[in-house]
Amino acid sequence: MAMKGFLPLTLTLLSIIATATMIATVLLVSLFFEYHLHINLKFEYDKSYSDLLMLSFLRLQYNSTYSGYKVLAERDVNGFTQDMKDFLKKKIELLGDVECFRIANSSMIIFNTSCSSGEPYEYAGEAFIFKPYNPNSLVEEFTLTYNKVKR
Amino acid sequence: MKSVRKRQGKGAIFTISSVLEALFSVGILGIGFWFFLTKIVDIHVATLTADNERHAMNLANVLLSYEGLVYEKDGKLQRGVLDVRKLDSFAYGGRSQQLEPNSSLVKDAFRNYKKITFSYPNTISYITITDLENCTEQEGCKVWVATAVGPVNFDENFVKKFIDCLVEHLELTSVQAWSRRLEGCAVGAGFGAFIGSIVPGIGTGLGAAIGCGIGLLTSFFDPHDVSTCGVNSIPESVKYFFTSGSFVAAQGLPALIRLPDGTTHACRIMVGVIEWR
Numbered sequence: 001m002a003m004k005g006f007l008p009l010t011l012t013l014l015s016i017i018a019t020a021t022m023i024a025t026v027l028l029v030s031l032f033f034e035y036h037l038h039i040n041l042k043f044e045y046d047k048s049y050s051d052l053l054m055l056s057f058l059r060l061q062y063n064s065t066y067s068g069y070k071v072l073a074e075r076d077v078n079g080f081t082q083d084m085k086d087f088l089k090k091k092i093e094l095l096g097d098v099e100c101f102r103i104a105n106s107s108m109i110i111f112n113t114s115c116s117s118g119e120p121y122e123y124a125g126e127a128f129i130f131k132p133y134n135p136n137s138l139v140e141e142f143t144l145t146y147n148k149v150k151r
Numbered sequence: 152m153k154s155v156r157k158r159q160g161k162g163a164i165f166t167i168s169s170v171l172e173a174l175f176s177v178g179i180l181g182i183g184f185w186f187f188l189t190k191i192v193d194i195h196v197a198t199l200t201a202d203n204e205r206h207a208m209n210l211a212n213v214l215l216s217y218e219g220l221v222y223e224k225d226g227k228l229q230r231g232v233l234d235v236r237k238l239d240s241f242a243y244g245g246r247s248q249q250l251e252p253n254s255s256l257v258k259d260a261f262r263n264y265k266k267i268t269f270s271y272p273n274t275i276s277y278i279t280i281t282d283l284e285n286c287t288e289q290e291g292c293k294v295w296v297a298t299a300v301g302p303v304n305f306d307e308n309f310v311k312k313f314i315d316c317l318v319e320h321l322e323l324t325s326v327q328a329w330s331r332r333l334e335g336c337a338v339g340a341g342f343g344a345f346i347g348s349i350v351p352g353i354g355t356g357l358g359a360a361i362g363c364g365i366g367l368l369t370s371f372f373d374p375h376d377v378s379t380c381g382v383n384s385i386p387e388s389v390k391y392f393f394t395s396g397s398f399v400a401a402q403g404l405p406a407l408i409r410l411p412d413g414t415t416h417a418c419r420i421m422v423g424v425i426e427w428r
Contacts, residue, residue: 012168030190045398053405055231061415095405095417
């Protein structure tokens with residue numbers, strides 16, 4: 001008999017919990033939709049940025065005969081001098097507003113620069129280049145991983 | 152005694168539950184109001200601006216492969232490498248301290264407006280290309296600016312729609328409508344007579360007649376009908392007006408500029424799309 005008086009309070013609490021759950025669900029769904037919209041756009045932009053950065057750096061003109069592409073493709077034959085590395089570093093940093101980067105193929109790091117906070121990891125672009133004098137494989141996959149300058 | 156205490160306790164429980172219910176209802180109303188005012192509008196705007204951002208990205212990518220802009224070697228277009236000679240004829244060149252053009256450069260660019268033949272329908276796009284390796288302390292970096300205007304598409308004649316709507320709402324038999332028009336005529340006549348008496352050569356009579364005519368015309372339609380017809384007649388394409396501005400318009404995309412001597416400069420292409428639907 002004493003517990004009978006608590007029924008309205010219990011029902012009120014239950015209805016509060018049910019309504020709060022419904023509101024939270026609607027809010028979460030809308031927040032998820034908005035997040036999904038933003039994250040997709042950001043992904044599309046970052047992909048486009050990385051691909052164009054990769055493309056631009058491969059098309060860079062190192063001197064009258066060598067492009068960025070040739071410098072990397074023929075590095076085993078012609079060498080990969082400090083001057084070439086400095087040139088690539090300067091250009092990539094300027095082109096992509098890059099703080100630090102790493103150029104690697106599937107098995108090794110070819111060239112990397114140091115970051116203020118650990119390793120480059122934020123963005124990545126990929127490209128396949130033709131290696132005319134490589135006895136193992138005529139195609140090499142390059143990955144450019146980089147962090148942008150924080151502003 | 153026991154039953155009185157029990158009744159008092161029972162009442163207290165009902166009161167607590169009523170207070171909780173009332174507070175909860177107020178809370179629900181508040182959250183609902185906040186949700187509709189902020190989240191729904193946010194999502195609606197985000198959906199529309201996301202389209203603009205995509206259009207800006209796509210347009211920037213198309214421009215980086217556009218034959219009127221990119222360097223051509225042995226009949227092959229080099230995507231992402233802009234030819235400086237084509238750039239000079241494609242866009243208006245100047246200098247800017249920032250990555251995005253300053254206001255005087257934008258003014259000059261609009262004055263020397265170069266229309267580009269492709270863009271999205273119902274859009275104006277501003278294109279900025281900045282040479283990051285041709286900069287000076289005083290003048291800033293070399294910048295090219297162009298404007299692309301897409302085909303304007305109005306699905307129907309909104310003036311005709313507006314007039315048709317007004318004619319539909321025209322009331323010729325309503326006493327209230329005629330009394331409003333007479334009021335308008337009287338106010339206009341009084342005002343016109345006053346002006347006519349001040350301005351030599353017009354006279355009170357003529358001033359009152361002109362004023363009555365103007366008053367009659369302005370009160371001929373109900374202001375509410377005029378505003379409703381105006382809002383309903385605006386084409387769908389111009390009801391929303393949003394600009395891209397987070398990614399390609401603000402940060403740009405990397406590319407190269409090829410100079411006549413064969414050297415390449417790092418550059419940044421920025422495209423902002425103003426779109427109405």
